[in-house]
Amino acid sequence: MRPTVRFTALFTLTALASTTLAACGSGSGGDPDTVKVSFKQSTDNSIKVMDTYLADIKKQFEKANPGKKVELVPIKAPDSEYYTKLQQMLRSPKTAPDLVYEDTFLINSDITSGYLKPLDEYLAKWKDWDQFIDTAKAAAKGEDGKTYGVPDGTDTRGLWFSKDVFAEAGLPADWQPRTWDDVLAAARAIKEKVPGVVPLNVYTGKPAGEAATMQGFEMLLYGTNDGTTDPLYDKGSKKWIAAGQGFEDSLAFVETVYKEKLGPEVSDALDPNFGTKVRGELLPQGKLGIALDGSWLPQDWLEGSGHEWPEWSRELGLAAMPTQNGQAPGKVSMSGGWTWSIPAKAGNPDLAFEFIKTMQTRANAQKWYIANSGIAVREDVADDPAYVDAQPGIEFFTELVESTHYRPAYPAYPKVSVAIQEAMEGVTTGDMSVGEAARGYDEALKEATDNQVVRK
C-alpha cells in the first residue's frame, strides 16, 4: 500500500503547487464582468487626485452598467519604476490589466513591443472622438498610423516664480525674461539678496528621470534654434542628431546653475524625491525663487489635495521660458501628456473601452482637466468659459500651446532621454566638462539608436 500513499502525497503536492500558482496571477483573464484599471498613484501619500477621480468614475460606470465591476489597480511608484512595472504586467495575459495609463513618451516604444491594442475600430464608432484636437490625437499614434490611446489632457511648461522672493530681491512682479541671461541674472540677484532661498530649480540627472530631460534640458534645447525644426531628431533622414552647439549651450546653462550655486544643493537635486519636495515644500514655503516646471503643479495645491495652498495664485507669478538669445518665436514650451490604452493581452477590451467613454464624457473630462490642472484636449471643453476661469493659470498655459513642442517619442526615445540625463548629471556634479558630457552623449546616442545618428 505504500506506493499508493506516496502517489497520493505526490499528487496532493502537485495539486497544491498548481493551485497556489494559479492564485498568483491577478490578471484580467478571469472575470468577464470586471474591468481592471491600472494607474500611477502618487508617491506623496496626501495626493489623492487621481484616486478620487477614478473612484467617482467607477461609481458612475457601475451604476450605468449593472452587473459590471471596476477594479482599480494602483501602482505606487516614481515614474521610471511605474513604466517598468507596467511593462512587466503587459507581457503576460495572466497579469495584464484591461486598461492602463500610458505616458505618451513611452507609448511608441510599447506599441513596437506589441503590448497595446489599436483602438481605431472603437474610435470610429465613438462620436466624441471628433472633439479631440489633432495634436492630441497624434500623440498616441503609432508608426503604423493606428491610434493606441485616448489622451486625457496635455500639459505645457514654463517658469513659476515667487513674488515675495522677487520683491525682496528687487525684481518686478510682472517679470518676463527675454533671454536665458535674463533668467540667470534674476537668479543671481536672488542669490545675492535673499539668503536661505534656492534661486532657480532646473531638474537634472538620472534620479529625476524624464522630468530632467523634459522640464529641464529640452526646455533649453528647443529654444536654441529658430523653433521650426526638432533639435533632437531629424525627420528627413529619420536619424537622431548628435550633440551640436545648441546641445552644448544647454548643458552649459545647467552647469552654470549648479556651479554658481544658483540651483539647489547638488545632492538635493540628485535625490529622486526632489520633485515632490519642490511642489510640497519649497514653493509653498517661499524657499524657491524660480522653478522651471510643468503646468500641472497646482493639482497638488487644490482643495482636498493634501498640501492645500489656495493662495498660490497670488503668491506665484508665471512667465514663459524665453529662447536662448530672445530669437523668434521668443518663448519655448514642451508638451506631453498621458493616454488611456488597452493592453493587447487584456481580457475585457470592450468593457475597457466603455470605461474610457465614461471617463471622457464632456462633463467628466472637464472635471479631470480641472482636478489635474491639465490642459484640455477636447475642443468643447477648451472653449467653455467655465473651464478657462476654473483656475488661475489655465489661460496662461493654454496660450503656450501655440509655441509648444512635442518630444520625438519614437521607440528609441526613452534611451535617448537617459543619455541626456547622464550628460546633465555629469555637468551638474562637475565630474564632466560640457565638452566631455556632449561627447559622452554622442557615444550613448549611437548605442541607444543602433547608430542611427546624424551630425548637423
Added chain:
Amino acid sequence: MTAATPQHTGPGPGPEVRKAPPGPPAPDPARRARSATTRRALFRALPVSPAVILLLLFLAGPIAYCVVIAFTDLQLTGQAEESFVGFENFRRAFQDEAFLNAVWLTLVFTVLSSLIGQNTLGLALASLMQRASKPVRTLTGGIVVTAWVLPEVVAGFLLYAFFRREGTLNAILDWLRLPSQNWLFTLPILAVSFANVWRGTAFSMLVYSAALNEIPKEVTEAAEVDGASGWRRMWHITLPMIRRSIGTNLMLNTLQTLSVFGLIWVMTRGGPSGKSQTLPLFMYEQAFQNSLIGYGTAVALLLLLIGSLFSVVYLRLLRTEV
C-alpha cells in the same frame, strides 16, 4: 571489502573469494545485487522526488531561462521580436566603462564591508563578549542583532537619514564643532559600506560566538600557563581552531554582500554619477530602467561568476589550511 583493481572485468568480489564456492557458474549474483541496489535507491529516492521536481522547476528552471536570455537582445519595451546574439552582451559588458566601474565598486564594497568590516568586527565583538559580564553581553548582543533583524529597506532608510546632509551624523558633528560631512554625495561607496557593516556584523558575531564557545578551555588555559600573551593566544590558538568557521563565515558574508541591492538602492540609487553603483544596481538599471533585459541578465551571470570565483578561493584556502 577488498579494493577492486582496474583489471577486474566484472564487478564483485575478488578472485580468492570466487574460488571458495566451487559449482556451476552462477547467474552473476553481483549483477542481481546491483540491480536490487539500484531499485532500492530509486525506491528510496521516490519520497524526495517531489522536492527535487519543485527545485528543478522553480530554481534550476529560472536559472536556465536566465542563461538563455543572456544570449538574446530581449528588451522590455521598444522591440517587436528578440533574437539570439551569441556573446554580444558579454562583449559589450567588457567594453562598457560603466560595467567595469561597477565591478571595481563591487570589489571595493565587498572587501571594505564584508572582509574587513563585518568579518573582523564580528570576530572582535565575539571575542570581547566572551570576556564581558552577562548583562553587557546581553545588551550588546541585543543591539547588534536588532540591526540585523531590521528589514533591509528600513535599515537603508535609517542610514540614509543618518548620513544625509541634514542628517543625524552632521548634527552630532556640528555639536562637537567638527566639520560636517556629505558622504552620500562625496564618498557614497564608503557610506554604503559602512551601512552594510552596521547591518551585517551581527551575523559574523553570532557565527564566531558559537565557534569560540567550542574551543576547549584546557587549550587556552595551557597556553596561558605557558605565558602566551593575549595576541599570541589569538594568533596561535584561537584563529587556527576556528579556521573552519572563518571560512564558512567569509563565504556566506561575501556572497551576501555581492548581492546587496536594497540597502544601496534606498541610500543612493547607485549615484551620484554611478559612484556607488555596484553590480546588482548596474544590472537593475540596464534591465529595468534601460529596458535591456538581455544585457542585464548577462551582467547577472557575470555577477554569479564573480561569486563563484570568491567561493573557489575560499574553499582552496580552507583545504590547504586543514
